[in-house]
Amino acid sequence: MLEIVDVTADNVHEKGFFCMRSKPKSEGYKRKLSWLLKRFEEGLKLKVIEEDGQPKGFIEYLPIEHAWRTVEGENYLFIHCLWIVGRSKGKGYGKLLLNECLDDARRSHKSGVAIMTSSQTWLADQQYFIKNGFELVDHAPPSFELLVHRFDDKPHPVFIHGWEDRAAAYSEGITVFASDQCPYIYDAIATILEVAEERNLQANVIHLESAQNAKQAVSAYGVFNVTFNGKLLTYHPVHKRELNKLLDQALQL
Template identity: 40%
Template sequence: MLEIIELNHEILQGTGSYCLRSKPKSQGYINKNKWLNDQFEEGLKYVKLLENGKQVGFIEYTASESSSRVVYAENYLVIHCLWVSVTGKGYGTKLIDKCLEDARNMGKHGVVVLTNSETSWTPSKEIFLKNNFLMIDQAPYNFELLVHKFHEAPDPYFPTDWDERVERFEQLTIIRSFQCPYVDIATSNFLEAASQLGIQANIIEINNRDELMRLSPTPYGIFSAVFKGELITFHRLTVHSVRKKLKLLIDKHLVSNQRG
Protein backbone atom coordinates (compact mmCIF):
# COMPACT_ATOMS: atom_id res chain seq x y z
CA MET A 1 0.00 0.00 0.00
CA LEU A 2 1.34 3.43 -0.98
CA GLU A 3 1.01 6.31 1.45
CA ILE A 4 1.94 9.97 1.06
CA ILE A 5 3.22 11.82 4.14
CA GLU A 6 3.68 15.60 4.04
CA LEU A 7 6.25 16.73 6.56
CA ASN A 8 5.67 19.56 9.02
CA HIS A 9 7.63 20.71 12.08
CA GLU A 10 6.24 17.93 14.25
CA ILE A 11 6.72 15.06 11.78
CA LEU A 12 10.22 16.31 10.90
CA GLN A 13 11.11 16.26 14.58
CA GLY A 14 9.85 12.69 14.87
CA THR A 15 11.09 11.07 11.65
CA GLY A 16 13.59 13.45 10.05
CA SER A 17 13.97 14.14 6.36
CA TYR A 18 14.70 11.56 3.66
CA CYS A 19 17.97 13.14 2.49
CA LEU A 20 21.17 11.66 3.96
CA ARG A 21 19.01 9.80 6.49
CA SER A 22 21.71 7.12 6.81
CA LYS A 23 23.89 9.69 8.63
CA PRO A 24 21.52 11.48 11.03
CA LYS A 25 24.40 12.83 13.14
CA SER A 26 26.24 14.40 10.21
CA GLN A 27 26.40 18.18 9.96
CA GLY A 28 24.81 18.07 6.51
CA TYR A 29 21.75 16.21 7.80
CA ILE A 30 21.42 18.59 10.76
CA ASN A 31 21.75 21.61 8.44
CA LYS A 32 19.09 20.21 6.09
CA ASN A 33 16.53 19.65 8.82
CA LYS A 34 17.11 23.13 10.25
CA TRP A 35 16.74 24.58 6.74
CA LEU A 36 13.47 22.65 6.29
CA ASN A 37 12.06 23.97 9.54
CA ASP A 38 12.76 27.52 8.39
CA GLN A 39 11.34 26.90 4.91
CA PHE A 40 8.10 25.35 6.15
CA GLU A 41 7.24 28.90 7.27
CA GLU A 42 7.63 29.99 3.63
CA GLY A 43 5.24 27.30 2.37
CA LEU A 44 7.78 24.70 1.25
CA LYS A 45 6.39 21.17 0.81
CA TYR A 46 8.46 18.09 1.60
CA VAL A 47 6.53 14.93 0.78
CA LYS A 48 7.64 11.37 1.50
CA LEU A 49 6.21 8.31 -0.25
CA LEU A 50 5.88 5.11 1.78
CA GLU A 51 5.11 1.59 0.59
CA ASN A 52 3.94 -0.74 3.36
CA GLY A 53 5.50 1.64 5.85
CA LYS A 54 8.90 1.76 4.09
CA GLN A 55 10.20 5.02 2.60
CA VAL A 56 10.51 4.67 -1.18
CA GLY A 57 10.83 8.27 -2.35
CA PHE A 58 10.32 11.97 -1.74
CA ILE A 59 9.68 15.24 -3.50
CA GLU A 60 10.44 18.79 -2.38
CA TYR A 61 8.85 21.89 -3.91
CA THR A 62 7.95 25.48 -3.11
CA ALA A 63 6.75 28.73 -4.64
CA SER A 64 9.22 30.22 -7.11
CA GLU A 65 9.41 33.39 -5.04
CA SER A 66 11.15 31.47 -2.22
CA SER A 67 12.82 28.65 -4.18
CA SER A 68 16.52 27.71 -4.23
CA ARG A 69 16.74 27.67 -8.02
CA VAL A 70 17.85 30.67 -10.07
CA VAL A 71 14.83 30.99 -12.33
CA TYR A 72 12.21 33.61 -13.03
CA ALA A 73 8.87 31.82 -12.70
CA GLU A 74 6.30 34.10 -11.11
CA ASN A 75 3.25 32.21 -9.81
CA TYR A 76 4.74 28.78 -10.49
CA LEU A 77 5.80 26.06 -8.08
CA VAL A 78 9.44 24.95 -8.38
CA ILE A 79 10.47 21.35 -7.73
CA HIS A 80 13.81 21.21 -5.93
CA CYS A 81 14.24 17.45 -5.63
CA LEU A 82 12.62 14.20 -6.69
CA TRP A 83 14.07 10.84 -5.72
CA VAL A 84 12.73 7.28 -5.69
CA SER A 85 14.36 4.07 -4.50
CA VAL A 86 13.21 2.00 -7.51
CA THR A 87 12.27 3.17 -11.00
CA GLY A 88 9.47 1.71 -13.11
CA LYS A 89 6.93 1.37 -10.26
CA GLY A 90 5.19 4.72 -10.69
CA TYR A 91 6.65 6.25 -7.53
CA GLY A 92 7.96 9.33 -9.33
CA THR A 93 4.70 9.96 -11.16
CA LYS A 94 2.72 9.70 -7.92
CA LEU A 95 4.93 12.31 -6.27
CA ILE A 96 4.79 14.61 -9.32
CA ASP A 97 0.99 14.27 -9.36
CA LYS A 98 0.91 15.42 -5.73
CA CYS A 99 2.91 18.53 -6.66
CA LEU A 100 0.70 19.28 -9.68
CA GLU A 101 -2.43 18.89 -7.56
CA ASP A 102 -1.09 21.32 -4.95
CA ALA A 103 -0.15 23.81 -7.67
CA ARG A 104 -3.68 23.70 -9.12
CA ASN A 105 -5.24 24.13 -5.69
CA MET A 106 -3.00 27.15 -5.07
CA GLY A 107 -4.02 28.78 -8.34
CA LYS A 108 -0.53 28.57 -9.83
CA HIS A 109 0.23 28.78 -13.55
CA GLY A 110 1.99 25.43 -13.31
CA VAL A 111 5.18 23.73 -12.12
CA VAL A 112 8.81 24.02 -13.22
CA VAL A 113 11.86 21.88 -12.56
CA LEU A 114 15.58 22.22 -13.24
CA THR A 115 17.46 19.26 -14.75
CA ASN A 116 21.04 18.54 -15.72
CA SER A 117 22.33 15.33 -17.30
CA GLU A 118 25.82 15.84 -15.82
CA THR A 119 24.84 15.22 -12.20
CA SER A 120 22.52 13.19 -9.98
CA TRP A 121 22.07 16.28 -7.82
CA THR A 122 19.16 17.31 -10.05
CA PRO A 123 16.15 15.13 -10.93
CA SER A 124 16.19 13.09 -14.13
CA LYS A 125 14.57 14.82 -17.10
CA GLU A 126 12.88 11.71 -18.50
CA ILE A 127 10.30 11.27 -15.73
CA PHE A 128 9.07 14.84 -16.27
CA LEU A 129 8.85 14.49 -20.04
CA LYS A 130 6.67 11.42 -19.45
CA ASN A 131 4.42 13.57 -17.25
CA ASN A 132 3.81 16.26 -19.89
CA PHE A 133 6.55 18.72 -18.93
CA LEU A 134 8.20 20.59 -21.81
CA MET A 135 11.68 22.07 -22.02
CA ILE A 136 11.30 25.84 -22.05
CA ASP A 137 14.84 27.23 -21.56
CA GLN A 138 18.53 26.30 -21.34
CA ALA A 139 21.56 27.70 -19.54
CA PRO A 140 25.33 27.03 -19.57
CA TYR A 141 26.74 23.86 -17.99
CA ASN A 142 23.89 21.75 -19.47
CA PHE A 143 21.08 23.11 -17.32
CA GLU A 144 17.55 22.80 -18.68
CA LEU A 145 14.29 24.27 -17.45
CA LEU A 146 11.12 22.19 -17.87
CA VAL A 147 7.58 23.42 -17.34
CA HIS A 148 4.10 21.94 -16.96
CA LYS A 149 1.52 24.66 -17.58
CA PHE A 150 -2.17 24.46 -16.67
CA HIS A 151 -3.20 27.30 -18.99
CA GLU A 152 -1.82 30.10 -21.12
CA ALA A 153 0.71 31.99 -18.99
CA PRO A 154 4.10 33.73 -19.26
CA ASP A 155 6.99 31.33 -19.84
CA PRO A 156 9.47 30.82 -16.98
CA TYR A 157 13.07 31.62 -17.90
CA PHE A 158 16.68 31.69 -16.72
CA PRO A 159 18.79 34.84 -16.29
CA THR A 160 21.30 35.39 -19.08
CA ASP A 161 24.27 37.02 -17.30
CA TRP A 162 26.08 33.79 -16.36
CA ASP A 163 29.48 34.85 -17.72
CA GLU A 164 29.47 38.04 -15.67
CA ARG A 165 28.49 36.14 -12.52
CA VAL A 166 31.44 33.76 -12.83
CA GLU A 167 34.01 36.33 -13.89
CA ARG A 168 33.55 38.43 -10.75
CA PHE A 169 35.22 35.75 -8.59
CA GLU A 170 39.02 35.65 -8.87
CA GLN A 171 39.67 34.14 -5.43
CA LEU A 172 38.58 30.55 -4.78
CA THR A 173 34.98 31.09 -3.69
CA ILE A 174 32.27 28.69 -2.59
CA ILE A 175 28.71 29.98 -2.86
CA ARG A 176 26.27 27.80 -0.95
CA SER A 177 23.05 27.32 0.98
CA PHE A 178 21.86 24.32 2.99
CA GLN A 179 18.96 23.18 0.79
CA CYS A 180 20.98 20.02 0.10
CA PRO A 181 22.63 18.04 2.93
CA TYR A 182 25.55 17.08 0.68
CA VAL A 183 26.68 20.72 0.52
CA ASP A 184 28.57 20.26 3.78
CA ILE A 185 30.55 17.32 2.36
CA ALA A 186 31.16 19.14 -0.92
CA THR A 187 32.48 22.17 0.98
CA SER A 188 34.78 20.07 3.19
CA ASN A 189 36.32 18.39 0.15
CA PHE A 190 37.06 21.76 -1.45
CA LEU A 191 38.58 23.21 1.71
CA GLU A 192 40.81 20.17 2.17
CA ALA A 193 42.03 20.24 -1.43
CA ALA A 194 42.59 24.00 -1.31
CA SER A 195 44.57 23.65 1.93
CA GLN A 196 46.82 21.02 0.34
CA LEU A 197 47.64 23.52 -2.40
CA GLY A 198 48.04 26.46 -0.04
CA ILE A 199 44.98 28.28 -1.42
CA GLN A 200 42.70 30.34 0.79
CA ALA A 201 39.00 29.75 0.13
CA ASN A 202 36.20 32.22 0.69
CA ILE A 203 32.68 30.98 1.55
CA ILE A 204 29.57 33.00 0.74
CA GLU A 205 26.44 31.84 2.55
CA ILE A 206 23.23 32.46 0.58
CA ASN A 207 20.69 33.66 3.14
CA ASN A 208 17.78 34.84 1.02
CA ARG A 209 16.25 34.81 -2.44
CA ASP A 210 17.65 38.21 -3.43
CA GLU A 211 21.23 37.08 -2.75
CA LEU A 212 20.62 33.85 -4.64
CA MET A 213 19.32 35.60 -7.75
CA ARG A 214 22.17 38.11 -7.68
CA LEU A 215 25.18 35.93 -6.79
CA SER A 216 24.70 32.33 -7.90
CA PRO A 217 26.84 31.53 -10.95
CA THR A 218 24.55 28.67 -12.03
CA PRO A 219 20.79 28.03 -12.05
CA TYR A 220 21.24 25.28 -9.45
CA GLY A 221 21.75 27.88 -6.77
CA ILE A 222 22.79 25.91 -3.70
CA PHE A 223 26.43 25.08 -4.38
CA SER A 224 29.05 26.50 -6.71
CA ALA A 225 32.82 26.74 -6.59
CA VAL A 226 34.56 29.40 -8.68
CA PHE A 227 38.26 30.15 -9.10
CA LYS A 228 40.03 32.72 -11.28
CA GLY A 229 36.81 33.65 -13.03
CA GLU A 230 35.89 30.08 -13.98
CA LEU A 231 33.30 27.68 -12.63
CA ILE A 232 34.89 24.56 -11.16
CA THR A 233 31.71 22.70 -10.25
CA PHE A 234 28.12 22.98 -9.03
CA HIS A 235 28.09 19.59 -7.28
CA ARG A 236 30.23 17.48 -4.97
CA LEU A 237 33.70 16.38 -6.08
CA THR A 238 36.26 14.20 -4.33
CA VAL A 239 39.28 15.86 -2.75
CA HIS A 240 41.44 14.37 -5.51
CA SER A 241 39.20 15.78 -8.27
CA VAL A 242 39.11 19.22 -6.65
CA ARG A 243 42.90 19.32 -6.29
CA LYS A 244 43.34 18.28 -9.91
CA LYS A 245 40.96 20.96 -11.21
CA LEU A 246 42.54 23.66 -9.06
CA LYS A 247 46.03 22.70 -10.19
CA LEU A 248 45.00 22.82 -13.85
CA LEU A 249 43.60 26.32 -13.40
CA ILE A 250 46.70 27.52 -11.58
CA ASP A 251 48.95 26.14 -14.33
CA LYS A 252 46.73 27.62 -17.02
CA HIS A 253 46.97 31.09 -15.53
CA LEU A 254 50.71 30.83 -14.94
CA VAL A 255 51.20 30.09 -18.65
CA SER A 256 48.85 32.90 -19.61
CA ASN A 257 50.71 35.39 -17.40
CA GLN A 258 54.07 34.33 -18.79
CA ARG A 259 52.83 34.90 -22.34
CA GLY A 260 51.36 38.25 -21.34
Protein backbone atom coordinates in the same frame (compact mmCIF):
# COMPACT_ATOMS: atom_id res chain seq x y z
CA MET B 1 1.08 -0.70 1.94
CA LEU B 2 1.98 2.42 -0.02
CA GLU B 3 1.59 5.83 1.61
CA ILE B 4 2.57 9.41 0.77
CA VAL B 5 3.52 11.24 3.96
CA ASP B 6 3.43 15.02 4.24
CA VAL B 7 6.52 16.04 6.20
CA THR B 8 5.91 19.25 8.13
CA ALA B 9 7.41 21.24 10.98
CA ASP B 10 5.33 19.07 13.32
CA ASN B 11 6.68 15.69 12.24
CA VAL B 12 10.02 16.35 10.52
CA HIS B 13 11.96 15.39 13.65
CA GLU B 14 10.26 11.98 13.52
CA LYS B 15 10.11 11.41 9.77
CA GLY B 16 13.29 13.15 8.67
CA PHE B 17 13.69 14.44 5.12
CA PHE B 18 14.94 11.30 3.37
CA CYS B 19 18.55 12.39 2.63
CA MET B 20 21.12 11.41 5.29
CA ARG B 21 18.29 9.86 7.32
CA SER B 22 20.78 7.49 8.93
CA LYS B 23 22.99 10.37 10.18
CA PRO B 24 20.67 12.71 12.11
CA LYS B 25 23.53 13.87 14.35
CA SER B 26 25.73 15.00 11.46
CA GLU B 27 26.24 18.73 10.91
CA GLY B 28 24.89 18.52 7.35
CA TYR B 29 21.65 16.94 8.57
CA LYS B 30 21.22 19.51 11.34
CA ARG B 31 21.75 22.39 8.92
CA LYS B 32 19.25 21.00 6.42
CA LEU B 33 16.73 20.54 9.21
CA SER B 34 17.14 24.16 10.31
CA TRP B 35 16.85 25.28 6.67
CA LEU B 36 13.64 23.27 6.22
CA LEU B 37 11.96 24.70 9.29
CA LYS B 38 12.40 28.19 7.84
CA ARG B 39 11.24 27.15 4.38
CA PHE B 40 8.04 25.53 5.66
CA GLU B 41 7.02 29.05 6.64
CA GLU B 42 7.51 30.09 2.99
CA GLY B 43 5.24 27.38 1.64
CA LEU B 44 7.71 24.56 1.02
CA LYS B 45 6.14 21.10 0.71
CA LEU B 46 8.03 17.89 1.38
CA LYS B 47 6.35 14.57 0.60
CA VAL B 48 7.92 11.16 1.23
CA ILE B 49 6.55 7.99 -0.35
CA GLU B 50 6.72 4.97 1.95
CA GLU B 51 6.25 1.28 1.24
CA ASP B 52 5.36 -0.68 4.37
CA GLY B 53 6.73 2.17 6.45
CA GLN B 54 10.07 2.38 4.60
CA PRO B 55 10.86 5.61 2.67
CA LYS B 56 11.42 5.01 -1.04
CA GLY B 57 11.59 8.54 -2.42
CA PHE B 58 10.56 12.13 -1.96
CA ILE B 59 9.61 15.38 -3.64
CA GLU B 60 10.48 18.87 -2.40
CA TYR B 61 8.80 21.90 -3.95
CA LEU B 62 7.76 25.46 -3.12
CA PRO B 63 6.51 28.69 -4.73
CA ILE B 64 8.95 29.75 -7.44
CA GLU B 65 9.32 33.15 -5.81
CA HIS B 66 11.15 31.29 -3.00
CA ALA B 67 13.02 28.75 -5.18
CA TRP B 68 16.73 28.31 -4.47
CA ARG B 69 17.76 28.19 -8.13
CA THR B 70 18.62 30.96 -10.59
CA VAL B 71 15.08 31.17 -11.91
CA GLU B 72 12.43 33.84 -11.91
CA GLY B 73 8.70 33.64 -12.50
CA GLU B 74 5.33 34.27 -10.96
CA ASN B 75 2.54 32.02 -9.71
CA TYR B 76 4.36 28.74 -10.34
CA LEU B 77 5.44 25.95 -8.06
CA PHE B 78 9.07 24.92 -8.44
CA ILE B 79 10.39 21.41 -7.77
CA HIS B 80 13.80 21.38 -6.05
CA CYS B 81 14.14 17.60 -5.91
CA LEU B 82 12.28 14.49 -7.07
CA TRP B 83 14.13 11.33 -6.14
CA ILE B 84 13.32 7.63 -5.98
CA VAL B 85 15.91 5.36 -4.44
CA GLY B 86 17.56 2.35 -6.11
CA ARG B 87 15.35 -0.68 -6.59
CA SER B 88 12.20 1.36 -6.06
CA LYS B 89 12.68 3.03 -9.44
CA GLY B 90 10.37 1.92 -12.23
CA LYS B 91 7.38 1.26 -9.97
CA GLY B 92 5.56 4.51 -10.68
CA TYR B 93 6.47 6.12 -7.35
CA GLY B 94 7.95 9.18 -9.04
CA LYS B 95 4.77 9.80 -11.00
CA LEU B 96 2.69 9.52 -7.84
CA LEU B 97 4.81 12.19 -6.18
CA LEU B 98 4.83 14.38 -9.29
CA ASN B 99 1.03 14.17 -9.49
CA GLU B 100 0.84 15.28 -5.85
CA CYS B 101 2.70 18.45 -6.81
CA LEU B 102 0.62 19.06 -9.95
CA ASP B 103 -2.61 18.56 -8.03
CA ASP B 104 -1.38 20.93 -5.33
CA ALA B 105 -0.61 23.56 -7.99
CA ARG B 106 -4.09 23.26 -9.49
CA ARG B 107 -5.77 23.52 -6.10
CA SER B 108 -3.70 26.61 -5.37
CA HIS B 109 -4.69 28.20 -8.71
CA LYS B 110 -1.08 28.30 -9.91
CA SER B 111 -0.16 28.87 -13.54
CA GLY B 112 1.92 25.71 -13.56
CA VAL B 113 4.89 23.77 -12.20
CA ALA B 114 8.57 24.20 -13.14
CA ILE B 115 11.68 22.10 -12.62
CA MET B 116 15.37 22.22 -13.55
CA THR B 117 16.74 19.04 -15.15
CA SER B 118 20.04 17.77 -16.50
CA SER B 119 21.26 14.68 -18.35
CA GLN B 120 24.79 15.06 -16.95
CA THR B 121 24.19 15.40 -13.20
CA TRP B 122 22.29 13.80 -10.33
CA LEU B 123 19.19 15.74 -11.37
CA ALA B 124 16.33 14.02 -13.17
CA ASP B 125 16.48 13.75 -16.97
CA GLN B 126 14.17 16.02 -18.95
CA GLN B 127 12.61 13.16 -20.93
CA TYR B 128 10.78 11.88 -17.86
CA PHE B 129 9.05 15.20 -17.40
CA ILE B 130 8.33 15.73 -21.09
CA LYS B 131 6.50 12.39 -21.04
CA ASN B 132 4.43 13.80 -18.17
CA GLY B 133 3.29 16.99 -19.86
CA PHE B 134 6.25 19.34 -19.33
CA GLU B 135 7.92 21.40 -22.06
CA LEU B 136 11.43 22.77 -22.42
CA VAL B 137 11.54 26.59 -22.15
CA ASP B 138 15.15 27.57 -21.34
CA HIS B 139 18.75 26.32 -21.17
CA ALA B 140 21.68 27.10 -18.87
CA PRO B 141 25.35 26.08 -19.12
CA PRO B 142 26.83 23.61 -18.87
CA SER B 143 23.96 21.12 -18.97
CA PHE B 144 20.82 22.46 -17.30
CA GLU B 145 17.32 22.79 -18.72
CA LEU B 146 14.23 24.55 -17.41
CA LEU B 147 10.94 22.74 -18.01
CA VAL B 148 7.39 23.80 -17.21
CA HIS B 149 3.96 22.22 -17.04
CA ARG B 150 1.55 25.04 -17.90
CA PHE B 151 -2.04 25.40 -16.83
CA ASP B 152 -2.63 28.76 -18.58
CA ASP B 153 -1.10 31.17 -21.10
CA LYS B 154 0.58 33.50 -18.62
CA PRO B 155 4.37 34.06 -18.97
CA HIS B 156 6.44 31.01 -18.02
CA PRO B 157 9.51 31.12 -15.74
CA VAL B 158 13.01 31.68 -17.16
CA PHE B 159 16.60 31.35 -16.00
CA ILE B 160 18.33 34.45 -14.67
CA HIS B 161 21.19 34.56 -17.16
CA GLY B 162 24.55 36.26 -16.62
CA TRP B 163 26.40 33.53 -14.74
CA GLU B 164 29.82 34.21 -16.27
CA ASP B 165 29.67 37.90 -15.38
CA ARG B 166 28.69 37.10 -11.80
CA ALA B 167 31.52 34.56 -11.50
CA ALA B 168 34.08 37.01 -12.88
CA ALA B 169 33.60 39.23 -9.84
CA TYR B 170 35.37 36.57 -7.72
CA SER B 171 38.71 36.64 -9.47
CA GLU B 172 41.07 35.57 -6.67
CA GLY B 173 41.46 31.94 -5.66
CA ILE B 174 38.60 29.64 -4.69
CA THR B 175 35.18 30.96 -3.74
CA VAL B 176 32.51 28.60 -2.46
CA PHE B 177 28.87 29.66 -2.60
CA ALA B 178 26.87 27.34 -0.36
CA SER B 179 23.49 26.93 1.25
CA ASP B 180 21.99 24.33 3.56
CA GLN B 181 19.37 23.15 1.07
CA CYS B 182 21.35 19.96 0.47
CA PRO B 183 22.74 18.17 3.56
CA TYR B 184 25.78 16.92 1.64
CA ILE B 185 27.11 20.43 1.04
CA TYR B 186 28.62 20.84 4.50
CA ASP B 187 31.10 17.98 4.01
CA ALA B 188 31.85 19.22 0.49
CA ILE B 189 32.95 22.59 1.89
CA ALA B 190 35.33 20.86 4.31
CA THR B 191 36.91 18.96 1.39
CA ILE B 192 37.39 22.14 -0.63
CA LEU B 193 38.99 24.03 2.26
CA GLU B 194 41.32 21.10 2.94
CA VAL B 195 42.48 20.99 -0.68
CA ALA B 196 42.90 24.77 -0.77
CA GLU B 197 45.14 24.62 2.30
CA GLU B 198 47.20 21.76 0.85
CA ARG B 199 47.72 23.71 -2.38
CA ASN B 200 48.27 27.05 -0.64
CA LEU B 201 45.31 28.62 -2.43
CA GLN B 202 43.20 31.46 -1.12
CA ALA B 203 39.69 30.20 -0.28
CA ASN B 204 36.52 31.98 0.80
CA VAL B 205 33.09 30.61 1.68
CA ILE B 206 29.98 32.70 1.06
CA HIS B 207 26.95 31.27 2.82
CA LEU B 208 23.67 31.80 0.97
CA GLU B 209 21.08 32.93 3.49
CA SER B 210 18.04 33.40 1.24
CA ALA B 211 16.45 32.39 -2.03
CA GLN B 212 17.32 35.82 -3.39
CA ASN B 213 21.01 35.08 -2.74
CA ALA B 214 20.66 31.76 -4.56
CA LYS B 215 18.92 33.39 -7.52
CA GLN B 216 22.10 35.41 -8.13
CA ALA B 217 24.37 32.36 -8.13
CA VAL B 218 27.13 31.71 -10.64
CA SER B 219 25.37 28.69 -12.15
CA ALA B 220 21.76 27.63 -12.55
CA TYR B 221 22.18 25.34 -9.56
CA GLY B 222 21.83 28.10 -7.01
CA VAL B 223 22.65 26.30 -3.77
CA PHE B 224 26.24 25.16 -4.36
CA ASN B 225 28.86 26.61 -6.68
CA VAL B 226 32.64 26.82 -6.63
CA THR B 227 34.64 29.34 -8.65
CA PHE B 228 38.38 29.49 -9.22
CA ASN B 229 39.98 32.72 -10.39
CA GLY B 230 36.66 34.09 -11.59
CA LYS B 231 35.37 31.05 -13.45
CA LEU B 232 32.97 28.29 -12.44
CA LEU B 233 34.89 25.21 -11.30
CA THR B 234 32.05 22.92 -10.17
CA TYR B 235 28.41 23.04 -9.13
CA HIS B 236 28.26 19.72 -7.27
CA PRO B 237 30.21 18.18 -4.39
CA VAL B 238 33.39 16.40 -5.48
CA HIS B 239 35.97 14.18 -3.83
CA LYS B 240 39.53 15.40 -3.24
CA ARG B 241 40.94 13.58 -6.24
CA GLU B 242 38.35 15.04 -8.61
CA LEU B 243 38.74 18.52 -7.14
CA ASN B 244 42.51 18.42 -7.60
CA LYS B 245 42.00 17.31 -11.19
CA LEU B 246 39.62 20.22 -11.84
CA LEU B 247 42.11 22.67 -10.35
CA ASP B 248 44.97 21.23 -12.43
CA GLN B 249 42.88 21.63 -15.58
CA ALA B 250 41.92 25.20 -14.66
CA LEU B 251 45.56 26.18 -14.07
CA GLN B 252 46.51 24.89 -17.53
CA LEU B 253 44.00 27.15 -19.29
